[in-house]
Amino acid sequence: MTLLSLQNMKTNIGQYAVLHDVSIEVPEGGVFVLLGRNGAGKTTTLRSIMGLWQPSPGSVTFRGRDLTGLHTVDIARLGIAFVPENMGIFGGLTVEENMILATAKGTFDPKRLTYIYDLFPALQKFWDKPAWSLSGGQKQMLAVARAIIEPRELILIDEPTKGLAPAIIDNMAAAFREIAQSTTILLVEQNFEFARSLGQNMAVIDDGRIAHAGTMQDFVANSALQDQLLGLSV
Ligand SMILES: Nc1ncnc2c1ncn2[C@@H]1O[C@H](COP(=O)(O)OP(=O)(O)OP(=O)(O)O)[C@@H](O)[C@H]1O
Numbered sequence: 001m002t003l004l005s006l007q008n009m010k011t012n013i014g015q016y017a018v019l020h021d022v023s024i025e026v027p028e029g030g031v032f033v034l035l036g037r038n039g040a041g042k043t044t045t046l047r048s049i050m051g052l053w054q055p056s057p058g059s060v061t062f063r064g065r066d067l068t069g070l071h072t073v074d075i076a077r078l079g080i081a082f083v084p085e086n087m088g089i090f091g092g093l094t095v096e097e098n099m100i101l102a103t104a105k106g107t108f109d110p111k112r113l114t115y116i117y118d119l120f121p122a123l124q125k126f127w128d129k130p131a132w133s134l135s136g137g138q139k140q141m142l143a144v145a146r147a148i149i150e151p152r153e154l155i156l157i158d159e160p161t162k163g164l165a166p167a168i169i170d171n172m173a174a175a176f177r178e179i180a181q182s183t184t185i186l187l188v189e190q191n192f193e194f195a196r197s198l199g200q201n202m203a204v205i206d207d208g209r210i211a212h213a214g215t216m217q218d219f220v221a222n223s224a225l226q227d228q229l230l231g232l233s234v
Contacts, residue, residue, distance in 0.1 A: 003028040003154060003184050004049070009059035011048045018044045019055070020208040026154075026201075031176065031185045033199035033216065035192070035230060041208040042188040043085060046156045049186075050082045051075050062154070079153035083160065087143035091132035095123055095142060098131055102146035109150075116145050119175045137168035141175070154184045161191045173197055192230065196220050204229045 004026040011019040019041050026032045036042050048055040051072045060067040067075055076082075089098050099116075100106055117124040120141040126134060131142060140160050147155050161169045169191070176185060176198055189195040195202070196216055203213040211229055212219070219225065 001028050002026065003063060004186065005061045006045070006049070006055075007059050007061070008056070009045070009048060010056040011044055011053050013044070013053060018208055019048065022048075022059075022205065022208070022210055024203050024210060024213065026184065026186055028153075028184055029180070030200045031180050031187055031198045033195040033202040034186065034188045034205060035190075035195060035202060036205040037230065038190075040205045042205055043158055044208075045205065046082060046084075046158055046186070046188060049075075049156060050080065079151075081147035081152045081155045083143050083147045083155065083157040085158040085162065087139055089131050089139060089142050089146065092130060094130055095127050095134070098142055098146060099123075099149055102149045104150060112149060112151070116149065119178055120145055135168075137164050137172070140164065140172065144175070144179075148179060148183060152183050154186060155179070156186045156188075158188045159190060160187075161189065161194050169194055192226075 002025045006022050006024045009019055009022040010017065022041070022045055024034070034042055034045065044053060047053045049060055049067070051067065051070055055068070057068045058066055062078055062080065065078070090101070093101070099108070122138045123142060123145055126138065131139065134142060144157065144160065160172060164172070173194060179185065180198070187195065187198065199216040201214070202216045202219055204211045206229060212225065
């Protein structure tokens with residue numbers, strides 16, 4: 001069943017047409033990966049879903065509901081969370097304070113907190129430490145944990161592995177697999193190894209248009225297509 005549907009989405013930023021024609025069907029469950037070269041429009045796609053840029057009317061539906069014109073906070077209330085590339089965490093606040101700010105009522109559900117600690121043990125260890133003192137990987141984990149401190153239906157994650165060491169990326173992949181058991185993930189990535197290890201379905205965006213969509217398995221098997229669309233072959 002389709003959870004999120006983008007239909008011929010167009011987004012202008014000021015006078016620039018950035019997305020020309022983006023159509024994606026994200027099924028419920030698992031990980032959907034959006035790939036593309038630098039500047040192709042991946043971040044703009046995620047920001048358009050969240051209402052941070054206004055896409056063309058009628059182009060984003062979530063569980064069949066048109067999100068056009070809704071404020072970001074109302075889109076979030078429908079069960080969609082966004083982990084931006086800059087992570088959006090507060091360096092001067094502790095891990096706990098960062099987490100509290102991500103809750104709707106300022107309190108934690110103990111079961112949910114246990115789930116978060118199991119996913120990201122480092123966050124429990126550094127619970128009362130300021131976020132600035134965390135490593136890059138731990139900051140990224142905090143950003144993802146904030147997004148799922150309450151149950152969500154969909155999380156949009158923008159390039160979570162950027163600048164991280166391979167061992168940390170492996171931990172991240174394990175956590176994402178666990179999260180995807182209960183929450184659909186729309187993942188934007190440049191790290192193809194990471195993306196292919198997680199994604200069931202995928203699309204490639206190129207110059208603001210979807211250039212290819214299908215299963216990850218088929219894409220991985222087609223090195224000519226990878227080379228053509230991403231400039232790589234595995
Ligand atoms: N605020 C903005 N004002 C003007 N142009 C923008 C703005 N944000 C993005 N763009 C342009 O829109 C295009 C798509 O940008 P976007 O950030 O969506 O790409 P991306 O695929 O996420 O790339 P990257 O991997 O480098 O983050 C780029 O040409 C970029 O320069």
